[in-house]
Amino acid sequence: MTQETQTSLVVISAGTSDPSSTTLLANQVATRALNEAxxxxxxxxxxxxxxxxxxxxxxxxxxxQFISADLQQALDLVRDADALVVATPVYKAGASGLLISFFQVLDNDLLIGTPVLLAATAGSARHALVVDEQLRGLFAYLRAITVPTALFAAPEDWGEGMAQRVDRAVAELLALVAGGFREAVRNNVWTSYQHHYGSAGGAELAIDLDTDLMRLATGRG
Amino acid sequence: MEFGIFSVSDVTRDPTTGYTPSEAERIDAVVQIAQKAEEVGLDVFAIGEHHNPPFFSSSPTTLLAFIAAKTTRLKLSTSTTLITTNDPVRIAEEYALLQHLAGGRIDLMLGRGNTAPVYPWFGKDIRTGLPLALENYNLLHRLWREDVVDFAGRFRTPLEGFTSTPRPLDDVPPFVWHGAIRTPEIAEQAAYYGDGFFANHIFAPSEHSLRLINFYRQRFEHYGHGKRSQAIVGLGGQAFIAKRSQDAIEGFRPYFNEAPVYGHGPAMEAFMRQTPLSVGSPQQVIEKTLTFRETFGDYQRQLFLIDHAGLPLKTVLEQLELLGESVIPVLRRELDAKRDPEVPERAPTHAQLVKAKYGENEPRQPRPQANRGDNVTGSSPYLDFDAATDGNSAFKAR
Structure with a gap:
């Protein structure tokens, strides 16, 4: 857990090589975000x-469904993040299966209202729409909010122009963070999303005794 | 403290030999396993309920009645009885008859079942599984306590003047456990009725089970059944034992690696670190099991899963001998010494429930009136409540 006064930005990269251009792009965003913040x-x-x-x-x-200690640590980080930077390489005209799998393991209500900046790298400019057309739906399902500008880097994009797009995306992300979007959503309408006991990464532990099901449980159906 | 084993009744290929037992072999094996459990000094044998291959236990009361006839001391239970897809009327009838045949040596654990396709086979819908379970149990609870029941609910045909027969043994219903992993409503229902609460506990870290058990304890006290420490808690666990730790590890690994549910997944060592699975020497199994009490407080029943994942009968019987000889006696001694004297030692036995209801008096033995074709007209269907005494609590359904 970060201290309440600190904003936690968590970078998730599905890059696989070392160094990976995907992680490079993600870290570039994180550095820019830190400076800007x-x-x-x-x-x-x-x-x-x-x-x-x-x-x-x-x-x-x-x-x-077995969550290892290391994975649990990552899930806890994501749960407590105020904003995410999510970066993936493009394989076979789609986001990395590793990245998709990671998000499929999360509780459905873990990312509600969380601002997310999306980034992708690819071997060809033909994959430029992978983020906009494929990845946003995943985060819509998770009720996260993706920033309007998606970052995409084919080999020819690493030069001029990229810094400007990064700045723009970071500005969008920070606007959401500074505006308190996540907290406002969680404080005002958290209960109107679907949860189950222990969901939201173990944070959802409220038990409402004043429900039809609870009345039925005690013979008052 | 009660110690026992629970089986899911899976018929699984032995990964070390490639041999898949027939249903006939596995059914015969499970009877031997239950008998062995009694022989080595265990207290409880529980069987699951499933309605699809590769499981055989579609009719737990049939199996348990047969085992009851072959044993004298062992308590027979379920893990679990489906309170969703079974008609509560049939549960009331079947388990009451089993209770008679077993001389009161039974209790049962209710669960919802999480296999979606099973529900429509029985005309039910998994999307309404939770209210279905809650309503069904409310009815089951009444069917065992009221001679004549009128009922109208959301899920079942209404009942008008219905009597579930036979009445429970000595007119004392079997003790009921409610199994749940993450459903507060089930814990609430268990607490409301003063029933037991069982956490399967075998796939997840203990803190997941702990949250719900603590809620159940708190509500048990709220409803006036006793202190929270006195609530009746059961836990699942998994063990594989050998005299030498390394033999246990080597012996169990091939089964672990291909086990249903968690096979082809995490390394056994990781699973041992994070879940209640213990694989090792008797001392290691004892130490790990003792940590459950540290986590959950004094509890009443510990069940081990030991006959799954294709483990052959011979191995399971050896495991039972090791459990009975080298593990359970030590655990019993240690846990009995540590237990708060105010806390019940075990789930209530039939004799204790009879005593609680009747004190030193003779238990009621219901004797039916002559057949009238229905229970709607006239007075009680039983001789001890005639029209003159109408108004007696046991007859008044409402």
Whole structure:
């Protein structure tokens, strides 16, 4: 858990090589976000989750629902994040299966209202719409809010122009963070989303005794 | 403290030999396993209920009645009885008859079942599984306590003047456990009725089970059944034992690696670290099991899963011998010494329930009136409540 006064930005990268251009792009965003935040008197900390290191754990969780200690640590980070940067390579005209699998393991209500900046790298500009057309739906399902600008880098994009797009996306992300979007959603309408006991990464532990089901449980159906 | 085993009744290929037992072999094996459990000094044998291959236990009361006839001391239970897809009227009837045949040596654990396709086979819908379970149990609870029941609910044909027969043994219903992993409503229902609460506990870290058990304890006290520490709690667990720790690890790994549910997944060592699974020497199994009490407080029943994942009968019987000889006696001694004297030692036995209801008096033995074709007209269907005494609590359904 970060201190309440600190904003936690968690970077999730599905890049696999070392160094990976996907992680490079994600870190570029994080660095820019840190600078921008300090300029606005926002105390921000960033942490990076490299999914490559969790690949086996993610697969185990997917096929057996067993969450390893390392994966749990990553899930806790994501649960407590005020904003996310999510970066993936493009394989076969789609986001990395590793990335998709990671998000499929999360509780449905873990990311409600969380601002997310999406980024992708690919070997060809032909994949430029993978983020906009494929990845946004996943985060819509998770009730996260993706920033309007998606970052995409084919080999020819690493030069000029990228910094400007990064700045724009970061500005969008920080606007959502500074505006308190996530807290407002969670404070005002949290209960109107679907939860179950122990969901939201173990945070959802409220038990409402004043429900039809609770009355039925005690013979007052 | 009650110790026992619970089986899911899976018929699974032995990964070390490639041999898949027939249903006939597995059914015969499970009877031997239950008998062995009694022989080595265990207290409880529980069987699951499933309605699809590769499981055989579609009719737990049939199996348990047969085992009851072959044993003298063992308490027979279920893990679980489906309170959703079974008609509560049939549960009331079947388990009351089993209770008679077993001389009161039974209780049962209710669960919802999580296999979606099973529900429509019995005309039910998994989307309404929770209210279905809650309503069904409310009815079951009454069917065992009221001679004549009028009932109208959301899920079942209404009942008008219905009597579930036979009445429970000595007119004392079997003790009921409610199994749940993450459903507060089930814990609430268990607490409301003063029933037991069982956490399967075998797939997840203990803190997941702990949250719900603590809620159940708190509500048990709220409803005036006793202190929270006195609520009746049961836990699942998994063990594989060998005299030498390394033999246990080597012996169980091939079964672990291909086990249903968690096979082809995490390494056994990771699973041992994070879940209640213990694989090792008797001392290691004892130490791990003792940590459950540290986590959950004094509890009343510990069930181990030991006959799954294709483990052959011979191995299961050896496991039972090790459990009975080297593990359970130590656990019994240690846990009895540590238990708060105010806390019940075990789930109530039939004799205790009879005593609680009647004190030193003779238990009621219901004797039916002559057949009238229905229970709607006239007075009680039983001789001890004639028209003159109408108004007696046991007859008044409402």
């Amino acid at each position: 300090s300029g606005r008197q926002i105390s921000m900390v960033t942490q990076t989750i490299e999914l490559r290191r969790l690949a086996r754990d993610i697969t185990d969780a997917l096929v057996t």
